Ligand code: B12
């Protein structure tokens with residue numbers, strides 16, 4: 001890009017995130033990396049602005065406008081794309097000289113389409129942004145900028161991506177002044193994120209992480225970063241963002257031993273893994289000593305038909321074994337499992353088989369996610385191959401799935417919400433587990449008791465409080481359940497109805 005050499009060009013990196021979290025890693029990493037370049041630090045001033053997703057567009061716009069930025073670089077995810085588009089349009093409309101740049105997973109998956117559709121967006125980056133953005137700010141020839149998608153003579157051109165070869169060249173968040181200040185100024189302790197690797201060697205069809213070569217930060221590099229987070233009073237929990245943080249045996253053993261030793265204040269270290277890939281018993285033992293209050297395990301589906309369609313492995317025995325091992329080591333640990341509703345090849349009956357598998361592991365709760373057809377994923381690229389149709393607009397929910405009729409999908413979602421709610425209602429989770437144990441041998445599966453209770457509740461209590469299940473995105477299960485639980489009268493009603501149901505079943 002050609003910038004005026006005689007004056008400083010101002011760049012704002014913008015992220016729109018969730019409350020209770022730290023400063024997003026993407027702008028922090030990009031800023032730290034590009035400012036290592038003497039030419040950039042001389043000619044550019046770079047600022048980071050982060051906003052809560054619940055902040056109104058008017059307020060964000062006013063704040064963004066006050067600076068005299070020439071370049072706005074937004075980090076785009078599926079949850080903030082619409083907000084960013086509205087902001088970008090207004091920024092451009094009020095001053096056409098502003099340069100609007102998008103990066104991040106959602107923008108990467110839609111790069112060409114964005115430039116075709118939205119004239120107020122100038123550039124989109126595909127993939128990793130650190131060295132690509134540096135090249136953008138320093139080169140005069142756009143065709144050399146890795147991953148850049150841009151317009152030339154009315155056509156949209158797309159440069160090949162270049163991967164960072166050595167992650168140790170990047171700064172970790174704690175090395176950044178912005179990150180430290182953000183923590184200091186945060187009113188309450190946050191959930192801090194840290195990357196120890198990038199990529200994923202697997203290739204689940206719904207995910208955008210897969211088939212990317214694994215790259216690692218060295219342990220020497222990440223150890224002080226963890227120490228900083230463990231010892232910082234404004235850090236509540238530490239969240240490892242990796243796809244599968246404990247894949248390599250020797251590295252995992254060293255890292256886990258270190259984490260256990262360094263975590264003096266016993267903060268929770270969270271991450272999501274698929275127990276499929278935990279094949280070493282010592283690693284599982286060490287994971288259970290991490291002092292976690294909570295473990296999140298990806299299941300997604302247990303149905304062979306679905307697993308083969310989405311190209312994912314599943315080994316029920318290994319699952320059970322690992323969960324049992326962790327439980328033996330750490331009795332207090334709470335397990336959460338993730339299931340996706342609406343996967344290709346799935347249907348109501350198979351979905352409840354998956355739910356039953358998970359329930360039998362007696363989790364604290366289940367995260368149910370409606371299937372999103374994420375740009376860049378195989379599902380998004382080849383919907384007809386998977387027998388699905390999805391919404392073009394974010395969050396790219398399903399319109400149809402040939403194996404999972406609408407009615408069944410909503411039924412599954414309704415059951416999912418009920419289970420989520422029951423597991424959040426004190427004692428009721430255990431009541432179902434006890435009921436099942438007590439009734440064992442009656443030929444019913446654990447999930448069947450939840451289904452029977454769902455039928456029993458009909459016309460007696462509306463757990464959705466007038467909302468239609470179709471309009472409730474699974475993202476809002478937590479908020480909807482919390483609203484229900486704040487109403488003492490409703491909680492009493494639910495508990496009372498459960499007891500009537502239980503009496504009916506056992507008598
Ligand atoms: C932390 C995280 C979250 C956090 C929120 C994070 C936040 N800051 O607000 C939580 C836990 C809330 C979350 C939730 C969800 N998440 Co999430 N999450 C992540 C995770 C693990 C890490 C993100 C991160 O910081 N990465 C590290 C940074 C450095 O990487 P990056 O963001 O990709 O940025 C690089 C490039 O994209 C690029 N770049 C980024 N911004 C910019 C800007 C410019 C100008 C340039 C040039 C380049 C550039 O350069 C960066 C450095 O190389 C990612 C997976 C991953 N490892 O990336 C998934 C991921 C972002 N999540 C994803 C999804 C799908 C979800 C959920 C929708 C899952 C679900 N079904 O519920 C929910 C939705 C949230 C909701 N509404 O409740 C997808 C997003 C796909 C998409 N199209 O946006 C990801 C990519 C995982 C996946 N499945 O593929 N998530």
Ligand SMILES: C[S@@+](CC[C@H](N)C(=O)[O-])C[C@H]1O[C@@H](n2cnc3c(N)ncnc32)[C@H](O)[C@@H]1O
Nearest residue numbers: 206207243272273274298338369370371372374
């Ligand atoms: C990206 S996954 C990674 C977890 C881990 N690597 C695994 O394989 O289980 C994190 C969680 O987000 C949810 N998720 C990921 N992609 C999704 C999609 N396209 N639609 C709905 N949920 C999704 C899944 O439930 C998953 O458990």
Ligand code: SF4
Nearest residue numbers: 200202204207210243
């Ligand atoms: S779901 Fe997990 S294992 Fe599968 S590709 Fe995504 S990150 Fe990798």
